[in-house]
Amino acid sequence: MSNEATRVVRQPAAAQNPKLKGDLGRMLQDKMKDIWKFRLSYLFIAPFLVVFSLFIIIPVFTGVALSFTYFNSIEFPKWAGWMNYQNLFSQDVIFLQHVIPNSFKFALFVGPIGYVLAFVLAWLIAQLPGTLRVWYALAMYAPSLTGGIAMVVVWQVMFTGDRTGYINSFLLKWGFIDQPVLLTIDKDYLLGIMIVVSIWSSMGLGFLAILAGILNVDRTLYEAGRIDGISSRLQEIWYITVPMMKPQMLFAAVMAIVGTLKSGGIGTQLSGMNPTPDYSGQLFMNHIEDFGFTRLELGYASAISIVLLILTVLLSRFLWMLLGPKEDE
Amino acid sequence: MAVLKKMRQSLARSWSLYRSDFRSLDKTQIVLLVLLTLLAVFMVLPLVFIFNHAFKPLHELFLFPPTFFVREPTMQNFTDLLHATQDTFLPVTRFIFNSIVVTLLSTVGMVILGALCAYPLAKHPFPGRKIVFGVILLSIMISVETMGIPRYIVVKSLGIMNTYWGHVLPILALPVGVFLLKQFMDQVPDELLEAAKLDGASEWQLLVRIILPIVTPAMATITILSFQTAWSNSETSALFMQDDAMKTLPFYVESLTSNLANTVARQGVAAAASLIIFMPNLIIFLLSQRKVIQTMAHSGIK
Numbered sequence: 001m002s003n004e005a006t007r008v009v010r011q012p013a014a015a016q017n018p019k020l021k022g023d024l025g026r027m028l029q030d031k032m033k034d035i036w037k038f039r040l041s042y043l044f045i046a047p048f049l050v051v052f053s054l055f056i057i058i059p060v061f062t063g064v065a066l067s068f069t070y071f072n073s074i075e076f077p078k079w080a081g082w083m084n085y086q087n088l089f090s091q092d093v094i095f096l097q098h099v100i101p102n103s104f105k106f107a108l109f110v111g112p113i114g115y116v117l118a119f120v121l122a123w124l125i126a127q128l129p130g131t132l133r134v135w136y137a138l139a140m141y142a143p144s145l146t147g148g149i150a151m152v153v154v155w156q157v158m159f160t161g162d163r164t165g166y167i168n169s170f171l172l173k174w175g176f177i178d179q180p181v182l183l184t185i186d187k188d189y190l191l192g193i194m195i196v197v198s199i200w201s202s203m204g205l206g207f208l209a210i211l212a213g214i215l216n217v218d219r220t221l222y223e224a225g226r227i228d229g230i231s232s233r234l235q236e237i238w239y240i241t242v243p244m245m246k247p248q249m250l251f252a253a254v255m256a257i258v259g260t261l262k263s264g265g266i267g268t269q270l271s272g273m274n275p276t277p278d279y280s281g282q283l284f285m286n287h288i289e290d291f292g293f294t295r296l297e298l299g300y301a302s303a304i305s306i307v308l309l310i311l312t313v314l315l316s317r318f319l320w321m322l323l324g325p326k327e328d329e
Numbered sequence: 330m331a332v333l334k335k336m337r338q339s340l341a342r343s344w345s346l347y348r349s350d351f352r353s354l355d356k357t358q359i360v361l362l363v364l365l366t367l368l369a370v371f372m373v374l375p376l377v378f379i380f381n382h383a384f385k386p387l388h389e390l391f392l393f394p395p396t397f398f399v400r401e402p403t404m405q406n407f408t409d410l411l412h413a414t415q416d417t418f419l420p421v422t423r424f425i426f427n428s429i430v431v432t433l434l435s436t437v438g439m440v441i442l443g444a445l446c447a448y449p450l451a452k453h454p455f456p457g458r459k460i461v462f463g464v465i466l467l468s469i470m471i472s473v474e475t476m477g478i479p480r481y482i483v484v485k486s487l488g489i490m491n492t493y494w495g496h497v498l499p500i501l502a503l504p505v506g507v508f509l510l511k512q513f514m515d516q517v518p519d520e521l522l523e524a525a526k527l528d529g530a531s532e533w534q535l536l537v538r539i540i541l542p543i544v545t546p547a548m549a550t551i552t553i554l555s556f557q558t559a560w561s562n563s564e565t566s567a568l569f570m571q572d573d574a575m576k577t578l579p580f581y582v583e584s585l586t587s588n589l590a591n592t593v594a595r596q597g598v599a600a601a602a603s604l605i606i607f608m609p610n611l612i613i614f615l616l617s618q619r620k621v622i623q624t625m626a627h628s629g630i631k
Contacts, residue, residue, distance in 0.1 A: 140368075
């Protein structure tokens with residue numbers, strides 16, 4: 001392999017611009033030469049790209065294709081055009097009356113509030129001396145290590161509907177309630193509990209990224225800022241910390257979005273049923289599973305997944321505009 | 330003996346570090362410490378609870394008012410777990426064995442695939458590099474949980490249902506891992522690679538001898554990441570395994586807990602199983618938390 005292979009990436013590889021513009025054959029030849037020169041690079045990335053294509057790229061396209069069909073997993077998919085999408089947005093009462101409002105509420109609390117909370121926590125922890133910092137960071141991060149399932153037993157025991165439930169027992173003892181409440185099965189409480197549990201376990205990779213970002217900000221910048229008239233800690237955060245760690249903030253934001261969508265299954269785990277009681281905790285994920293695996297309307301379920309996918313990407317793009325690299329940076 | 334002495338020395342050193350750190354705290358930091366301690370206790374409470382619950386004997390599980398801490402710790406729940414069989418008469422050790430195999434294969438696989446893929450992405454200006462990285466970046470935003478159905482179709486048509494491949498391959502498609510590694514490898518100075526190249530090092534040697542030793546923090550991080558993903562994954566068992574003998578521990582725990590809502594039977598067993606799932610994650614993170622935080626500093630999307 002030639003020397004150019006490892007040269008700095010910033011120097012564009014297309015240095016071999018054809019001398020004669022428009023000479024397509026020549027250009028193609030050069031391109032092929034270029035590709036041949038980097039054959040080892042392609043060999044290196046190939047194994048991951050194969051798995052990646054098989055389990056991420058192909059499923060996304062299959063999902064899009066399926067969403068335009070009627071498919072019950074037994075017969076071959078029948079073309080249905082925009083039917084699934086039309087039904088979803090005009091006839092699916094559960095989707096329109098429960099799934100969308102629930103998801104909106106859930107995402108609003110778990111997403112932005114969880115994100116701000118992660119930043120505040122990380123900033124506070126960063127103010128501690130080094131040896132202590134590690135333990136507090138661990139305490140915040142540990143819940144996300146549980147990965148959902150492991151904790152179902154805890155939540156179910158905590159929120160048990162009779163007086164042996166810990167929360168019920170506590171509330172009874174202190175006189176907040178007269179009778180035990182069926183917490184996870186009651187439609188008034190389920191969504192709230194889901195939000196608390198999700199925020200609790202949301203301090204994962206994104207939180208660590210923010211913490212590392214804050215710790216990495218150059219100390220001398222703060223001193224320079226003080227000379228330039230920054231007087232309070234809040235100003236410091238706003239004018240120095242946040243701008244300096246925008247890339248980490250963006251990563252954390254993306255992780256927050258993905259995490260929020262992932263935790264969609266929590267309602268089913270807590271209440272032990274899908275659909276959740278009175279659809280009170282029904283989120284996108286539950287709706288997809290309900291149609292995909294219970295009613296076996298796979299085409300329709302795919303359409304819901306695609307709507308969710310588009311929403312995610314749009315949201316991430318929006319955050320990109322807010323936090324992403326600008327032209328002049 | 331020498332090892333023991335070294336350990337004692339390092340313990341003493343870190344203890345004196347703690348003491349000096351505590352003394353140097355000012356007033357705001359003390360207030361902060363109290364606040365954060367309260368919060369940390371709140372965060373860790375459920376974890377402490379599961380520890381205690383797993384060791385409670387049967388009569389303490391049913392106690393009213395319910396107790397938080399265990400009074401007479403017992404291993405009963407763990408032995409029950411070992412003897413508990415489902416309708417299929419499979420011992421839980423089978424699920425644990427499956428989990429260990431799947432986790433080992435996925436972690437090793439992810440580390441190899443990730444390093445191989447991240448190196449050219451960071452250091453080789455090959456045609457199409459931007460597009461490949463762009464797609465990987467975009468795919469971080471996609472949550473694979475939404476793609477259960479198409480993934481099921483892929484696994485089925487590959488003919489790897491009810492095999493370990495059906496567990497491992499889907500887990501290997503972890504774009505976050507490649508992304509983190511690539512961002513970290515960007516930091517390796519190009520001069521170093523050029524110099525090694527002049528000495529006649531091959532691309533493979535460059536990766537193994539120069540890049541990998543420098544990016545150990547990032548390697549540690551993706552090891553943990555793929556370990557956690559694989560170890561607590563129940564999705565592949567639920568979707569791609571019809572044969573109960575191929576299912577993994579998290580799936581088993583899920584089936585144990587799925588109808589717990591208002592019963593107490595098997596609660597202790599479920600808690601014990603949950604603890605088995607949680608502990609390895611915690612231990613691995615404890616061992617490498619410094620490296621993880623170091624890696625996350627380079628996690629920014631630039």
